[in-house]
Amino acid sequence: MGHSLLASFQRDGRRVTRPRKAILAVLERTRHPMSVSEIHTSLTRGKIAVDLVTVYRTLSVFKQLGMVSRVEFQEGQFRYELCQGRAHHHHIRCRGCGHIADLMLCPLKKVLAMVERETRFLVEDHSLEFIGWCPQCR
Amino acid sequence: MGHSLLASFQRDGRRVTRPRKAILAVLERTRHPMSVSEIHTSLTRGKIAVDLVTVYRTLSVFKQLGMVSRVEFQEGQFRYELCQGRAHHHHIRCRGCGHIADLMLCPLKKVLAMVERETRFLVEDHSLEFIGWCPQCR
DNA sequence: GCTGTTGTTGCAAACGACTTGCATTTATCA
DNA sequence: TGATAAATGCAAGTCGTTTGCAACAACAGC
Structure with a gap:
């Protein structure tokens, strides 16, 4: 360990x-x-x-x-x-069974600069989670 | 009202x-x-x-x-x-003062289809929030 | 290996967000 | 205006999380 x-x-x-x-x-x-x-x-x-x-x-x-x-x-x-x-990633969680799957993508890289420009914030972190229904529960 | x-x-x-x-x-x-x-x-x-x-x-x-x-x-x-x-939108919150600003963009529209394809989930909702430092606190 | 320092643990209790049960109040409609 | 069913307030409970403190145990130095 x-x-x-x-x-x-x-x-x-x-x-x-x-x-x-x-x-x-x-x-x-x-x-x-x-x-x-x-x-x-x-x-x-x-x-x-x-x-x-x-x-x-x-x-x-x-x-x-x-x-x-x-x-x-x-x-x-x-x-x-x-x-x-592990690389930075996000998740999706099933409303039915609670199963959580990884999303090995972060579609936000390009967005961050835009957000900083628009808001004048210094972006330090972000959270992005999807909620839906998994193949078994849908 | x-x-x-x-x-x-x-x-x-x-x-x-x-x-x-x-x-x-x-x-x-x-x-x-x-x-x-x-x-x-x-x-x-x-x-x-x-x-x-x-x-x-x-x-x-x-x-x-x-x-x-x-x-x-x-x-x-x-x-x-x-x-x-109000249109669907997200937010950014300051770690310092707690101020919350709107982001009048949702960069995920194109991503949803990709997520559904990748995970075979039916995406029902998503949460995307940014955390950072506002102009006054940065 | 033994020992002392000090970070860590367990237990009890507190806390904050949120929910539930129930008797009382009140919006709505005949 | 009065009946009825929804909504409220209050008390108490639940659940996730934090805090206080005495007992414990890493680990550095002997």
Whole structure:
């Protein structure tokens, strides 16, 4: 596990702990953005006792270190996925079964400059999520 | 106030009440998406006593009737703005002061077909919000 | 390896956004 | 004007997330 991720930790004076290793492992073996409670449930099912609060705090640290990105699908909760070398991308989520698929495209590259020109904002981030019906549910 | 909006109400067997008129008025005189508590505070400051719960329920009705659209900026809460004839659009929000500006463009029209082709989802909705720094805060 | 420092954890409790249940009020219509 | 059914207010509950604090455990230095 860990590898370079583990390194980003200690570089920052942070400690490599059992909960952090376990949470990282869960994220590594999942290929869609997970909610905090999904991660916690996964740990529990794997007989790894980690407090829900620790999951929150760990994800917050991961996010600060740029290890995970936070996504939101108008669900009233956040989801997290590992960045680790993956290109910037977006998602689509099914209203029926909740399945989330990656979109390996970001159609916004050209738009950013236009947005900055139009609004005089400095664009730092953007969120783009699609919602629809997957092949099984449509 | 109201006009055609008022009509959408009664058409549906719904009633035009004091809280609903007041909430509609608040939305009409504001030009950015408001959170529920912002709306409630605005009512309270205007000496209009409306329960917070009623604001939630009213916005839910407005949304069902297609009168408002719901936006979210990775804040952990939703915001609402009147649709009333306004074209589909997106927003940009300042990390510093929280100011929200409209973007009168949607660069995704051409992308939707591509997304549907790639994922075989039926795309029903999308959310696209930018986050950055406004001219004053940058 | 032992030990001290200090970052991290677990637990309890708080918080904020949002929802639900229910008795009371009130818009609407005959 | 009165009946009725929708809407409101209030209290309480849910759910996601955060905070306070004492106990714990990495890990650096001995």
